[in-house]
Amino acid sequence: MTELLRAARLATMTPGAGILKDAAVAVEGDDILAVGSFSGLRREYSGPVRDLGDVLLAPGTFNSHTHLEMSHLRGKTHGGEGFTPWIRSMLAQPLYDFDAACVRAELFSSERRGVAFVADISTRNAVDIGTILAGSGLGFVSFNEIIGRDVPANDADLLPRVREVEESGHGVMSVAGHALHSTSGERLRASKRAAKAAGGLPWSLHLAENVDEEDMLVHGGGAFFELLKSRGVIESYDAPGERPVPLAASLGLLDADTLAVHCVMTTREDAAILARSGATVCLCPRSNAHIGEGVPPVRTLLEAGAPVCLGTDGLCSNADLDPYGEVAWVLEHEPSVSLVDALAMVTATPARFFGRAVPYAARLGVIAPGRLARFSVAPPAVLDILSQR
Ligand SMILES: [Zn+2]
Structure with a gap:
C-alpha cells in the first residue's frame, strides 16, 4: 500500500x-x-x-567517519589540550576492549535518529564490527585501519573478508590508513592498492588533523614523536620534510576513492590540491573541538571545490554519534553556508562518494523516485540556529 x-x-x-x-x-x-x-x-x-x-524532513543521514570500537570510552578521554595529551589519555584505558552490546545500542540509537549509513574505522576489531553492522539496519563501510610500518607480502592481506558482510547487500569491508605520521608511506600505499584492486573500494586516511602530525612530518620532532619514542615504537624518524596534504598527494594517496578525514591544517594551496585530486573531505569539527586541535577551514575547502562530508568521529572524542551535531556546528560557525549546503554534507555528497562502490549508498542521500525510503528530521539544535540567522 x-x-x-x-x-x-x-x-x-x-x-x-x-x-x-x-x-x-x-x-x-x-x-x-x-x-x-x-x-x-x-x-x-x-x-x-x-x-x-x-518538521523539516530530509534524507536519512550519513555518518562518514566514526570509531565504533571506542564507544566504551565516552566521557573518559582528556580534552582541550591537543592530540598527544588526548592520545595519552586513550592509552591509559582498555583501548581495544570493545563492547559489542554498547556498539549495537549506539547503532540502534543512530538509526532512530535518522542515520542511514555509517563509515566505521576499526584498528583491531574490523571483522567483529563488520559483522555487527551487517546485522544492523544501516548501510555501511567497515574499514580495517592499518597503522605502523610493516609492509605485507600481499596487499590483499590487509582487507578482511567477512561472509556476513558479503551476504548483507547493504555494506562492504574496506581498508583505511591511520595517518601519515603513524604509518609508513609504503604501508599506506599497500592499503590503497588493496582497496583499488578490490574494485575501487573507498579508502580513508586521517589527514592534516593537527599540529603534532605536521611537526613530525616537517621537522621530525614534536609531541607525538616524543610519545612514540617513549613507548619504544620508534627510535628515530627520517622526516619527509613535507606538509601532510602535499605529502599524501606525492605518495599517490589522493584520488576519487579517497576520503581525507579532518583536514584541520589545510591551507588554500592544500585545499586546491585536494579538490584537483578528486578526493572527498570529511570534517569532524566537534571532535577537533573536544581534543583541542583547532577549527577546520570549511569555507576554504568549499571555495576550492572539494566535496565536503561530515562525521562524528568516535565517542572517545564526541558526546554522541548524530551527524546533525556536525550540521549544527557548520551552520553556527560558517554563516555563509546555507541550510541546503550543510545538509548536503550528510546526505547527497557522501551518497555520491560511498555510492561509487556501495550500490546501497547510491540509493540514499536524496529524496527522489527510485531511492530508498530512509528519512531524518532536523533536530531543534539545527532549527534554533537557523531561526537566529
Ligand atoms: Zn578518526
Missing part, C-alpha cells in the same frame, strides 16, 4: 530544489515512488497519510 508522508518543509536534496513547503513523499515499502506538493500527490495517491506536522 502506498503511504503519503506529509511535512511542513522538505529538503529533497535534488539539485536546485531548495526547501519545499507543505510537501509530501509517496512511499511503498522500502521505495520512494514520488515527491512533490502535498496537494498534488494527494490527488494521485489515495492511501493513508502520515502527517508529520511542522
Whole structure:
C-alpha cells in the first residue's frame, strides 16, 4: 500500500530544489515512488497519510567517519589540550576492549535518529564490527585501519573478508590508513592498492588533523614523536620534510576513492590540491573541538571545490554519534553556508562518494523516485540556529 508522508518543509536534496513547503513523499515499502506538493500527490495517491506536522524532513543521514570500537570510552578521554595529551589519555584505558552490546545500542540509537549509513574505522576489531553492522539496519563501510610500518607480502592481506558482510547487500569491508605520521608511506600505499584492486573500494586516511602530525612530518620532532619514542615504537624518524596534504598527494594517496578525514591544517594551496585530486573531505569539527586541535577551514575547502562530508568521529572524542551535531556546528560557525549546503554534507555528497562502490549508498542521500525510503528530521539544535540567522 502506498503511504503519503506529509511535512511542513522538505529538503529533497535534488539539485536546485531548495526547501519545499507543505510537501509530501509517496512511499511503498522500502521505495520512494514520488515527491512533490502535498496537494498534488494527494490527488494521485489515495492511501493513508502520515502527517508529520511542522518538521523539516530530509534524507536519512550519513555518518562518514566514526570509531565504533571506542564507544566504551565516552566521557573518559582528556580534552582541550591537543592530540598527544588526548592520545595519552586513550592509552591509559582498555583501548581495544570493545563492547559489542554498547556498539549495537549506539547503532540502534543512530538509526532512530535518522542515520542511514555509517563509515566505521576499526584498528583491531574490523571483522567483529563488520559483522555487527551487517546485522544492523544501516548501510555501511567497515574499514580495517592499518597503522605502523610493516609492509605485507600481499596487499590483499590487509582487507578482511567477512561472509556476513558479503551476504548483507547493504555494506562492504574496506581498508583505511591511520595517518601519515603513524604509518609508513609504503604501508599506506599497500592499503590503497588493496582497496583499488578490490574494485575501487573507498579508502580513508586521517589527514592534516593537527599540529603534532605536521611537526613530525616537517621537522621530525614534536609531541607525538616524543610519545612514540617513549613507548619504544620508534627510535628515530627520517622526516619527509613535507606538509601532510602535499605529502599524501606525492605518495599517490589522493584520488576519487579517497576520503581525507579532518583536514584541520589545510591551507588554500592544500585545499586546491585536494579538490584537483578528486578526493572527498570529511570534517569532524566537534571532535577537533573536544581534543583541542583547532577549527577546520570549511569555507576554504568549499571555495576550492572539494566535496565536503561530515562525521562524528568516535565517542572517545564526541558526546554522541548524530551527524546533525556536525550540521549544527557548520551552520553556527560558517554563516555563509546555507541550510541546503550543510545538509548536503550528510546526505547527497557522501551518497555520491560511498555510492561509487556501495550500490546501497547510491540509493540514499536524496529524496527522489527510485531511492530508498530512509528519512531524518532536523533536530531543534539545527532549527534554533537557523531561526537566529
Ligand atoms: Zn578518526
